[in-house]
Amino acid sequence: MDGGPRNPEADKLRRRLQREHQARLEAEQIAERGLRELYEKQLQLQLLESIADAANGAASVADGLSFTVSSVCQYTGWLIGHAYLIDHVDGEVHLRSASIWHYADEQRFRDFRQVTEAMEFPPGLGLPGRVLSSGAPAWISDISQTPEFCRVDAAEQAGLRAAAAFPVLVGSEVVGALEFFASNVLEPDDKLLHLMAQIGVQMGRVVERKRAEEQLIDAFHDPLTGLPNRALFADRLSRAVARCNRHREAAFAVLFIDLDRFKLVNDSLGHLAGDLLIVQVATRLGMCLRQTDTLARMGGDEFTILLDCIGNSEAPASVAERLLNALEPPFLVNGEQLYISASIGIASSDLGYESAEEILRHADLAMYRAKTLGKHRFELFDHSMHDLAVGRLNLETRLRNALQNGEFVLHYQPIMHLASGRLAGVEALVRWQKPSGELVYPGDFIQVAEDTGLILPLGLWVLREACRSMACWHEEYPGPAPLTVSINLSARQFAQHDLVSQVGAIIVETGIAPACVRLEITESVSMADSERTIAVLQQLHDLGVRISLDDFGTGYSSLSYLHRFRLDVLKVDRSFVTQLDQCPEGLQIVQTILSLARNLGIEAVAEGVETERHLQILQSLDCDFGQGYYFARPLPASALIALLKDGQHLNTN
Numbered sequence: 002m003d004g005g006p007r008n009p010e011a012d013k014l015r016r017r018l019q020r021e022h023q024a025r026l027e028a029e030q031i032a033e034r035g036l037r038e039l040y041e042k043q044l045q046l047q048l049l050e051s052i053a054d055a056a057n058g059a060a061s062v063a064d065g066l067s068f069t070v071s072s073v074c075q076y077t078g079w080l081i082g083h084a085y086l087i088d089h090v091d092g093e094v095h096l097r098s099a100s101i102w103h104y105a106d107e108q109r110f111r112d113f114r115q116v117t118e119a120m121e122f123p124p125g126l127g128l129p130g131r132v133l134s135s136g137a138p139a140w141i142s143d144i145s146q147t148p149e150f151c152r153v154d155a156a157e158q159a160g161l162r163a164a165a166a167f168p169v170l171v172g173s174e175v176v177g178a179l180e181f182f183a184s185n186v187l188e189p190d191d192k193l194l195h196l197m198a199q200i201g202v203q204m205g206r207v208v209e210r211k212r213a214e215e216q217l218i219d220a221f222h223d224p225l226t227g228l229p230n231r232a233l234f235a236d237r238l239s240r241a242v243a244r245c246n247r248h249r250e251a252a253f254a255v256l257f258i259d260l261d262r263f264k265l266v267n268d269s270l271g272h273l274a275g276d277l278l279i280v281q282v283a284t285r286l287g288m289c290l291r292q293t294d295t296l297a298r299m300g301g302d303e304f305t306i307l308l309d310c311i312g313n314s315e316a317p318a319s320v321a322e323r324l325l326n327a328l329e330p331p332f333l334v335n336g337e338q339l340y341i342s343a344s345i346g347i348a349s350s351d352l353g354y355e356s357a358e359e360i361l362r363h364a365d366l367a368m369y370r371a372k373t374l375g376k377h378r379f380e381l382f383d384h385s386m387h388d389l390a391v392g393r394l395n396l397e398t399r400l401r402n403a404l405q406n407g408e409f410v411l412h413y414q415p416i417m418h419l420a421s422g423r424l425a426g427v428e429a430l431v432r433w434q435k436p437s438g439e440l441v442y443p444g445d446f447i448q449v450a451e452d453t454g455l456i457l458p459l460g461l462w463v464l465r466e467a468c469r470s471m472a473c474w475h476e477e478y479p480g481p482a483p484l485t486v487s488i489n490l491s492a493r494q495f496a497q498h499d500l501v502s503q504v505g506a507i508i509v510e511t512g513i514a515p516a517c518v519r520l521e522i523t524e525s526v527s528m529a530d531s532e533r534t535i536a537v538l539q540q541l542h543d544l545g546v547r548i549s550l551d552d553f554g555t556g557y558s559s560l561s562y563l564h565r566f567r568l569d570v571l572k573v574d575r576s577f578v579t580q581l582d583q584c585p586e587g588l589q590i591v592q593t594i595l596s597l598a599r600n601l602g603i604e605a606v607a608e609g610v611e612t613e614r615h616l617q618i619l620q621s622l623d624c625d626f627g628q629g630y631y632f633a634r635p636l637p638a639s640a641l642i643a644l645l646k647d648g649q650h651l652n653t654n
């Protein structure tokens with residue numbers, strides 16, 4: 002106004018207009034702010050939605066984190082985003098870089114990244130440590146003014162000022178953290194912090210889902226090989242059975258694979274080596290199959306294969322052939338070459354099956370048959386195997402009854418001193434004499450007794466009866482030197498924790514001179530757990546009994562244990578003695594075994610001496626003792642007594 006006469010009405014109007022203008026301005030500002038807030042909210046919602054989508058669809062935790070880190074950077078316009086995951090170090094939780102970053106300028110942030118990735122953040126240390134201990138988002142307005150920010154130098158060099166971080170949470174558990182950096186100083190933004198907290202929960206869902214998936218995988222997969230386990234195999238097999246029953250042309254086959262003598266590898270080289278071997282075997286087996294077949298590990302050294310939709314009836318046998326061939330080249334385990342073979346049983350759907358369990362059992366029976374026929378082979382299931390299994394079950398019952406009814410007897414096979422031709426001892430061999438008088442040989446029942454555990458009471462009876470008889474004969478028929486009695490100990494007997502006290506009690510009870518008792522163990526028995534074997538053999542030796550290593554050369558013949566074990570006698574297996582006069586190698590093998598025994602200072606007994614020629618060669622090789630049909634077959638006690646009365650005359654020269 003320029004000082005003219007004032008118009009109160011006009012002034013009033015002007016003031017009113019000014020007020021209205023002001024009010025409109027404010028209203029506009031409020032509307033604009035509201036709109037902006039609305040827009041921001043919408044952006045936040047979009048961000049959250051996209052992160053939730055990514056969380057649901059992420060193939061891995063890393064994928065989910067990577068998406069989130071770059072989305073948050075785009076939303077905030079901040080320079081760097083980075084993700085950490087929880088790590089357990091000596092029982093303590095730490096945050097460690099997951100090497101998931103988002104930034105535009107690689108060169109500029111390289112050192113900062115290096116410093117960050119080299120660090121571990123326990124609770125409380127630095128920005129990630131704060132988030133880890135509080136479980137809540139954290140904000141730093143200016144890194145250069147924050148001494149507790151432990152990467153301050155690297156951050157300043159990269160031109161970083163403000164920082165924010167938030168935890169990835171599963172419930173209240175911190176499982177990771179995300180951090181972001183801006184190039185300018187920024188005051189804490191509560192809304193952003195709230196948004197970050199929400200994102201942290203979304204990301205936690207990815208971790209939770211992955212954990213659940215892993216648990217599910219564990220429930221259906223073998224942790225060592227990653228192969229389907231028994232449960233998953235049974236499920237797939239049930240489907241195959243049902244499918245085949247609907248459509249006859251959907252033929253399939255089941256292969257049951259058991260590694261031969263795997264236990265020996267495990268026991269001699271350790272379980273870790275055994276595990277490594279199993280993994281390599283699984284790989285080789287898998288390479289022989291089609292994508293559509295299922296290879297599963299049932300546990301231990303047992304694998305099964307479901308050959309789905311087999312084209313022709315010969316297919317399972319040719320797959321089995323392929324599998325056996327694939328296992329032939331040596332395996333390299335801990336720098337050692339190992340050879341392993343397998344026995345395979347095959348059951349095909351053409352026999353008509355109602356359940357997965359039944360076909361699997363038949364494949365197992367066929368595998369068992371392959372084992373008994375000499376291992377390293379495959380067998381196709383046929384119904385005679387089922388009958389055989391039923392027969393074995395019956396045999397078990399009859400053996401139990403026979404033991405109760407005292408139907409077992411011992412026969413004694415002479416062992417001769419080769420230089421003098423005198424009877425040095427006998428081997429006690431069990432027979433089952435049925436009430437009808439029929440004599441059943443151990444080859445027809447020992448394995449069943451072993452498998453069913455019946456060998457324990459039977460073996461104890463043999464031990465007692467052999468010692469009792471020999472103690473009587475020592476009294477009644479004293480010769481120039483007391484006869485020895487050799488008694489077979491099966492693997493199961495040897496594994497008994499109270500074996501030594503059982504033997505000790507029988508020696509006391511029967512009064513036999515312990516030095517006359519020779520317990521025969523086989524290589525597989527002695528190798529099973531070498532440390533225990535050493536201890537048990539020492540304890541038996543302390544009782545005064547002698548130990549014989551039976552069937553030498555037929556097992557895993559690890560020479561290293563020969564001098565570690567307390568052995569007194571080495572029995573040269575019959576298969577070598579048979580070859581003595583058949584090929585130069587046969588002679589060389591026996592010669593080598595005999596000089597090995599001599600070097601170790603132990604006696605040698607040649608088994609299976611069947612001819613005069615065998616005897617002559619063994620004598621020329623200075624073999625200590627011989628046993629075999631040439632001298633005598635195993636004799637009933639009465640025949641042995643007659644021999645003892647007679648002055649021990651046998652076929653010697």
Ligand SMILES: Nc1nc2c(ncn2[C@@H]2O[C@H](COP(=O)(O)O[C@H]3[C@@H](O)[C@H](n4cnc5c(=O)[nH]c(N)nc54)O[C@@H]3COP(=O)(O)O)[C@@H](O)[C@H]2O)c(=O)[nH]1
Nearest residue numbers: 430431442443444463489490491551609610611628629630
């Ligand atoms: N755990 C136990 N095992 C036992 C017991 N009794 C016997 N057995 C084992 O059964 C297998 C077969 O025994 P058997 O049918 O008695 O055969 C023995 C001999 O008859 C046979 N032999 C002996 N000399 C010859 C020969 O010149 N030729 C030939 N063809 N066979 C011959 O060898 C068997 C003895 O072998 P070994 O024990 O290795 O000395 C057999 O493995 C027995 O060990 C028992 O009580 N418990």
